[in-house]
Amino acid sequence: MTSRTARKTGSETALAPRLPAHETIYRELRALVLFGDLAPGQAVTIQGLCDRLGAGMTPVREALRRLIAEGALEFQGNRRVSVPLLDAGNIGELIFARQWLDPHLARRATERATPADLDHLTEVDDDLDRAILRGDMRAYLELNHRFHRALYEIAAAPILTDVADGLWLRFGPSLRVVCGRVGTEGLPDRHKDLLAAMRAGDTEAAAEAIRADVVQGMEQVRQSLSRQPRDD
Amino acid sequence: MTSRTARKTGSETALAPRLPAHETIYRELRALVLFGDLAPGQAVTIQGLCDRLGAGMTPVREALRRLIAEGALEFQGNRRVSVPLLDAGNIGELIFARQWLDPHLARRATERATPADLDHLTEVDDDLDRAILRGDMRAYLELNHRFHRALYEIAAAPILTDVADGLWLRFGPSLRVVCGRVGTEGLPDRHKDLLAAMRAGDTEAAAEAIRADVVQGMEQVRQSLSRQPRDD
DNA sequence: CAGCGATAAATTTGATCATATTCTTGGTGG
DNA sequence: CCACCAAGAATATGATCAAATTTATCGCTG
Incomplete structure (x- = not known):
């Protein structure tokens, strides 16, 4: 990448490298x-x-x-x-897509994960647990996203990861609405199962764990949406 | 998606659509x-x-x-x-994604297709055949794309169609390179099988036909790419 | 003396802004 | 109720500033 920072004068302003x-x-x-x-x-x-x-x-x-x-x-x-309003059909498409994408990426991630990767995932998941206990919904949303993102990174499949990112952008707003109604209890967290499967190297168990996690969360969105499709 | 037609301008007449x-x-x-x-x-x-x-x-x-x-x-x-250069891994991702997406959309399309839809698809495929016989590669590429696009439209799944469009954009350039080497003979055309299945309302046969078409085409890309990964 | 490397200048390119123009929309008056 | 006008918002242009790449020159070394 562009690791040419040593060229310029010694002014490294820490984290502000002139982002456009x-x-x-x-x-x-x-x-x-x-x-x-x-x-x-x-x-x-x-x-x-x-x-x-x-x-x-x-x-x-x-x-x-x-x-x-x-x-x-x-x-x-x-x-x-x-911001798009999703109908039941859209949610169905998103469920279908994630039900296919996330397990595949979880399989790849399980095959490629290093111990450091697993530690990182565990760390994020621990933060996630704390956010749930705290009832901090915003932190839950961010950490849940970060957890899945980290999984995608490990899978090292750039195109599929791009597609998955696009899906997150589409159901993100609705997820927030659902959480606003449901609260942080009853939120899906099959991450423990996933981590156990990954540590054991059991790709199929990992795929099933993430599938269950995804479906549970997305079905909550679907039910909440069909119950009250319009909400301002 | 692109429903930006002039609403009530007195002089549309299809001459100056004033497209941005x-x-x-x-x-x-x-x-x-x-x-x-x-x-x-x-x-x-x-x-x-x-x-x-x-x-x-x-x-x-x-x-x-x-x-x-x-x-x-x-x-x-x-x-x-x-324009991105694809490696074998990228091609693998694209094959995997299309092998899942296209059959699903074909199933939906088979369930929803009207006779007029089938006529339109048949028409495009006839043009496609003529382009192949003529050896007109550019026309082949455009019509092949239009055929699959028409199938997506019938499926009426906007999000999945967006995803599929994105995949086309990614392998389009490589497809052209492959066709430049292979010529128009031996190009995949399982469209006849697909159309027959759709007319019969056989969703699974339709899915299998499109899967075969996609895999055959994409595998050609993969083989061509692995044979000569760099080409300026 | 010639070749190589580095530095500095110059050109090319990208990013941003201020501004003009066009199009939609909403209100008002006939 | 329709038409016209005004206001506001979005699109598009060109200029200006900043950054990077390239090139050329200068010094050093073999």
Whole structure:
């Protein structure tokens, strides 16, 4: 990669290596969508985001295009951009896709995981448990995402990981809504089973554990959505 | 998705659709990638595209962001954007994904297809046959894509269709390279089997037909790629 | 004296902004 | 109730600034 930092004058400002503005905006907006700070159906305007994020409009426009392309936002009318509202059919598609993708990535991850990888996963899952006990929903959402992301990383399948990331962006907002209704009790956590299977090198058990985790979570979304499809 | 027709303008007449520039640029660039006019590994610059397409840089930038988000282009360094070069692992991922996605969409399409849908598919496939006989590779690529696209449309699963579109964008350039070596003979065309199964309403036969078609085509790509992974 | 390497300048490219133009929309008056 | 006008939002242009790559020159060494 671009490890050419030694070239310049010795001013290493720690963690601010001049990240482009559109990249920053993109990540902020992505987090806003992924963790439900923007509710499904909520409309956004370019200029509104310029104010909210204190940025020029060009970077905001580029970030929006990117998120629209990834399915995180929807280009509704000629004028409106909003967070997509999922119907039962959409949820069905997402369940189907994840039910296939996540187990496959879990199998690959099980085959390739190093002890350090397993330690890292365990660490994230411990944080996750603490967040659930604390009742901290936002932390739960972030850590649950981080756990699955870490699994994808281990699987080392860049294209499938991209696809999985896109799916997360699509059901993220709805997941937040569901958690708002259900609370942190009863949240799916088959991660212990998964970790045990991975440590034992049992690929099929790992795949089944993640499948159960995914299906349980997504079915909650489906039921919650069908019970009350519109909610502002 | 792209339902941006003029709503109530008095003078639409299909002459000046006033399509936004970034949308036009996006479609041109997308076609360039999808049908192999940009070879894998080829680098593009924003300003180069501004010249090539005779457009301002803002629309080009937005179109590029979109294509990068869809995986059609790769954001290599801090400065380079290029068509991704696929390795054997990437091809494996794509084969796996399509082997799951396309049959599923074919099943749904078989259940939902109207006679008019079947007629349309048959028509496209006839054009496809003529293109193969003619040895017209570019037409083959476009019509093959259009055939699968039409199948996706019938399946009426917007999210999965988006995912499938993304996969096409990723292997499109390599497909062109392969066809350049193989020629139009020996190209996969299990479309007849698929159409027969769909007419009979046999969902499983349809799924198997499309699976065979996909796997045969993708395996050709894999073999061609592994035989000569680097080619400038 | 020639070749190699490094540094510095120059050119090319990318990122951002301010601004103009167009299109939608909503309100008002006939 | 329809048409026209005004306001606001989004699109698109060009200029400007910053960064990186490339090239050329200079010094050092063999």
